[in-house]
Amino acid sequence: MKTGKIIQVLGPVVDVSFEDEELPAIKDALEVKNGDKKCIMEVAQHIGNHTVRCIMLASSEGLCRDMEVTATGSGIKTPVGEQTLGRLFNVLGEAIDGGEPLKDAPEWVIHREHRHLKTRIRQKKS
Secondary structure: OOEEEEEEEEOOEEEEEEOOOOOOOOOEEEEEEEOOEEEEEEEEEEEEOOEEEEEEOOOOOOOOOOOEEEEEEEEOEEEOOHHHOOOOEOOOOOEOOOOOOOOOOOEEEOOOOOOOHHHHHHHHHO
């Protein structure tokens, strides 16, 4: 996985610089260790000079320049399926209803391609 360094923190907006020219894709998730917490940010823009601009999905308090950031290589994923029915999750797929964390639940990227309505209607009829 690619690693980069934080070069600027402006509230929920974080700029991350990578050494190589291959930057994480827009909508990819990046992780940074902030104390004992793993914080997630999402790439929003390529701003040049091997730098991406990201949006934090939690508080950016405690982040500072030169902290190491890891590119996950995919977008933010959340659990789906029968196990999620009746449960409450945040956008990162973490249970917020006080229940047990899900184990072995399939996960889908939150920014995946949608299925066209015609396709869904055909599948319901068959």
